[in-house]
Amino acid sequence: MLSRTASELFWMSRHIERAENTARLLDVTYRMSLLPYEVIEPGLAWAEPWAVPLITSGLATEYYRQFPALSAENVLRFMILDSGNPSSIFCCLRAARESARAVRGAITSEMYEDLNSAWLDVRGYDYARIESGGVSEFLDWVKMRSHQFRGVTFGTLLRDDEYHFIRLGTHLERADNTARILDVKYHTLLPSAADVGGAVDYYQWGALLRSVSGFEAYRKIYSDVITPRRVAELLILREDMPRSLHACMNHIYETLERLCDEHTHEIERAAGELHAKLHFGRTDDIIRQGLHEYLMDFLERISALGDDIIRHFLDPA
Amino acid sequence: MSASPYDEMRTPDGAIRPHYQAFAQWLERTPAARIAQKREEAERAFHRVGITFAVYGEDSGTERLIPFDLVPRIISADEWKVLDRGLKQRVQALNAFLRDIYHEQAILKAGVVPSERVLANSQFRAEMQGFDVPQGIYAHIAGVDVVRAGAGEFYVLEDNLRVPSGVSYMLENRKMMMRLFPELFATQRIRPVQHYPDLLLENLHGVAPAGAERPTVAVLTPGAHNSAYFEHAFLAQQMGVELVEGQDLFVQNDTVFMRTTHGPQRVHVLYRRVDDDFLDPRAFRPDSMLGVPGLFAAYRAGRVTLANAIGTGVADDKSIYPYVPDMIRFYLSEEPVLANVPTYLLHRKEDRDYALAHLAELVVKETHGAGGYGMLIGPAASAAELEAFRKRILAAPGTYIAQPTLALSTCPTFVESGLAPRHVDLRPYVLSGKTVSLVPGGLTRVALRQGSLVVNSSQGGGTKDTWVLAT
Numbered sequence: 001m002l003s004r005t006a007s008e009l010f011w012m013s014r015h016i017e018r019a020e021n022t023a024r025l026l027d028v029t030y031r032m033s034l035l036p037y038e039v040i041e042p043g044l045a046w047a048e049p050w051a052v053p054l055i056t057s058g059l060a061t062e063y064y065r066q067f068p069a070l071s072a073e074n075v076l077r078f079m080i081l082d083s084g085n086p087s088s089i090f091c092c093l094r095a096a097r098e099s100a101r102a103v104r105g106a107i108t109s110e111m112y113e114d115l116n117s118a119w120l121d122v123r124g125y126d127y128a129r130i131e132s133g134g135v136s137e138f139l140d141w142v143k144m145r146s147h148q149f150r151g152v153t154f155g156t157l158l159r160d161d162e163y164h165f166i167r168l169g170t171h172l173e174r175a176d177n178t179a180r181i182l183d184v185k186y187h188t189l190l191p192s193a194a195d196v197g198g199a200v201d202y203y204q205w206g207a208l209l210r211s212v213s214g215f216e217a218y219r220k221i222y223s224d225v226i227t228p229r230r231v232a233e234l235l236i237l238r239e240d241m242p243r244s245l246h247a248c249m250n251h252i253y254e255t256l257e258r259l260c261d262e263h264t265h266e267i268e269r270a271a272g273e274l275h276a277k278l279h280f281g282r283t284d285d286i287i288r289q290g291l292h293e294y295l296m297d298f299l300e301r302i303s304a305l306g307d308d309i310i311r312h313f314l315d316p317a
Numbered sequence: 318m319s320a321s322p323y324d325e326m327r328t329p330d331g332a333i334r335p336h337y338q339a340f341a342q343w344l345e346r347t348p349a350a351r352i353a354q355k356r357e358e359a360e361r362a363f364h365r366v367g368i369t370f371a372v373y374g375e376d377s378g379t380e381r382l383i384p385f386d387l388v389p390r391i392i393s394a395d396e397w398k399v400l401d402r403g404l405k406q407r408v409q410a411l412n413a414f415l416r417d418i419y420h421e422q423a424i425l426k427a428g429v430v431p432s433e434r435v436l437a438n439s440q441f442r443a444e445m446q447g448f449d450v451p452q453g454i455y456a457h458i459a460g461v462d463v464v465r466a467g468a469g470e471f472y473v474l475e476d477n478l479r480v481p482s483g484v485s486y487m488l489e490n491r492k493m494m495m496r497l498f499p500e501l502f503a504t505q506r507i508r509p510v511q512h513y514p515d516l517l518l519e520n521l522h523g524v525a526p527a528g529a530e531r532p533t534v535a536v537l538t539p540g541a542h543n544s545a546y547f548e549h550a551f552l553a554q555q556m557g558v559e560l561v562e563g564q565d566l567f568v569q570n571d572t573v574f575m576r577t578t579h580g581p582q583r584v585h586v587l588y589r590r591v592d593d594d595f596l597d598p599r600a601f602r603p604d605s606m607l608g609v610p611g612l613f614a615a616y617r618a619g620r621v622t623l624a625n626a627i628g629t630g631v632a633d634d635k636s637i638y639p640y641v642p643d644m645i646r647f648y649l650s651e652e653p654v655l656a657n658v659p660t661y662l663l664h665r666k667e668d669r670d671y672a673l674a675h676l677a678e679l680v681v682k683e684t685h686g687a688g689g690y691g692m693l694i695g696p697a698a699s700a701a702e703l704e705a706f707r708k709r710i711l712a713a714p715g716t717y718i719a720q721p722t723l724a725l726s727t728c729p730t731f732v733e734s735g736l737a738p739r740h741v742d743l744r745p746y747v748l749s750g751k752t753v754s755l756v757p758g759g760l761t762r763v764a765l766r767q768g769s770l771v772v773n774s775s776q777g778g779g780t781k782d783t784w785v786l787a788t
Binding site (some may be wrong): 001002003004005006098101102103104105106109112113116117120161165259261263313314316 | 364365366367540541546550551553554559560561562564565575576577578579580
């Protein structure tokens with residue numbers, strides 16, 4: 001297939017995944033902000049619930065350039081509707097739809113229509129409408145649109161290179177997001193980790209899990225109180241957990257095995273190495289290395305992998 | 318204009334014409350509320366499907382919907398027989414003309430078409446001289462605009478031989494009508510048009526360079542910001558071929574390749590929707606960002622086929638148009654089946670004098686213009702507009718033609734106050750390759766403003782489904 005087509009499809013699915021992840025992050029933050037919380041370490045930015053989505057997406061600096069102070073409304077405006085913030089839900093859906101439009105012949109008409117109607121709908125929202133209809137309802141709608149688009153893709157698209165590049169985009173974005181959420185939340189939660197079982201603590205960990213649809217899975221697997229160690233295990237190493245790093249790398253590696261040939265063998269090897277680290281990794285070793293260090297290393301590798309994919313498949317000189 | 322124009326549905330005394338009877342009965346039976354609901358449904362669906370076009374001159378990126386009217390334009394089997402024959406004849410003659418002027422120029426030597434009209438025409442491509450294109454076909458896809466006037470006679474208004482657009486609307490309109498009103502199709506024998514993309518692909522395969530056993534076809538688009546981008550993507554998808562932009566292609570050893578995720582892949586036939594000038598910065602406009610450097614050399618080397626060929630614009634130029642009936646006689650030794658609209662060539666003194674004296678009754682068009690831009694409709698123009706146009710004509714008479722204002726036929730159309738007659742035209746699409754073929758139908762465009770004769774979508778026109786009845 002055309003490199004340009006592959007590139008548009010890859011970014012289309014990344015942007016949809018990003019819109020969904022942003023919605024998840026905001027939803028959890030919104031729910032958290034409704035709980036009474038105590039500032040554990042005053043002055044520590046990430047102790048503020050509304051700072052978390054900004055820090056996770058690496059957008060805090062950009063935010064403070066525009067807004068003097070942290071407030072729910074401003075963060076929501078910035079992360080949902082801001083047409084100048086390329087990671088806002090609005091911009092992600094716009095970019096995804098633009099990509100789809102640029103290569104609409106490469107996807108099924110059902111896919112295009114689904115994405116196009118999501119875009120037409122999101123254009124009809126302003127802050128007042130989101131607020132009056134309910135912030136969570138809106139964020140749920142974003143998640144559902146993402147689920148629906150993935151479903152339409154799964155249900156209608158030929159299992160061809162088009163499909164593989166779409167899948168690659170989704171899982172690279174998702175892996176990146178899970179690693180970031182885990183890292184930021186880990187920072188936030190660590191100081192109180194000793195008081196396992198406290199009410200606020202329970203909600204904090206519960207929120208983290210819910211943001212990656214992991215709360216019910218955690219209950220089912222561990223049937224026990226939430227501990228940082230198990231959360232890390234669930235979201236990093238468990239391959240049966242759909243948003244875990246291991247599950248994402250399963251998809252990425254499997255897809256690259258299909259796509260790579262003798263010229264692109266190095267990409268397959270790098271993905272395989274990263275996959276093996278997760279496949280054969282142990283929670284104890286991760287904790288010993290330090291979760292933050294482990295996640296930083298993962299983010300660096302996955303980003304390098306993304307760059308290689310772009311250089312070799314999507315934008316060859 | 319004296320009598321009211323020919324109406325497609327009703328005779329002058331108000332009776333329903335035979336080929337509209339079944340539809341008229343259905344219309345009478347169907348509650349207005351259901352039709353109103355279907356109109357909304359159609360609009361929503363067109364938006365969702367993204368059948369939009371970009372409008373030049375407005376905010377960049379403006380996407381608009383072409384209004385779709387639910388009343389079909391119906392053509393009887395007998396009427397279609399005439400059109401089918403006349404259109405094929407016309408396109409065959411035009412292809413013969415193009416082959417001739419880029420080779421022996423017999424028609425110029427015979428004095429049938431004045432040499433200077435052809436050779437000095439800005440659309441004439443000297444680079445094409447003496448070059449043999451596959452099957453001798455230049456205009457693989459022709460969109461011929463046909464109107465009805467007077468007592469219902471057909472006239473050809475113009476021949477679009479460069480990159481005619483609109484066929485996707487023909488197909489989507491049909492799909493929409495079948496979805497909204499399946500009962501209409503169950504009770505009448507309406508000839509299908511949905512196989513157009515197959516026919517097009519077969520046609521393109523047929524003109525591949527010699528030796529290409531399984532030729533690779535691609536659609537070349539200027540990109541997502543082009544007004545007809547939807548159609549480019551649509552046709553590529555329907556044919557199952559790649560939609561490429563200039564940046565996706567490169568030329569090596571006079572061979573055209575696409576950049577793919579598995580390395581370079583050869584392309585044999587380009588259905589190009591990019592104008593001649595922009596195709597190859599080395600051969601034509603050096604500032605073109607849309608083209609492919611070296612494409613023309615590959616074309617001349619016979620390593621890739623371009624559809625349509627380069628240099629077809631000279632044959633659909635409005636200053637050549639008056640000679641098409643003579644071309645038919647010259648190349649085919651036949652009388653034209655379809656008439657031309659009488660045309661005044663304003664570089665001729667006697668024509669110009671007549672036109673300037675009767676400006677308020679005439680339609681004046683630029684010879685190279687298209688899309689309804691830069692034309693004067695005398696009867697609708699103010700005194701100031703007439704005066705301004707008079708000056709423009711006098712300043713460059715060779716760039717204009719004038720035609721009598723035809724009372725275009727009307728077709729009932731839904732407007733705010735209900736059903737009302739609106740002027741329509743018809744663009745069937747003629748495919749030429751190993752054979753000449755066309756699907757029974759075309760794009761019917763309708764001028765939605767009362768009394769307006771301008772059907773171009775860029776000027777607020779709408780479209781209708783076009784039915785050709787089987788019996």
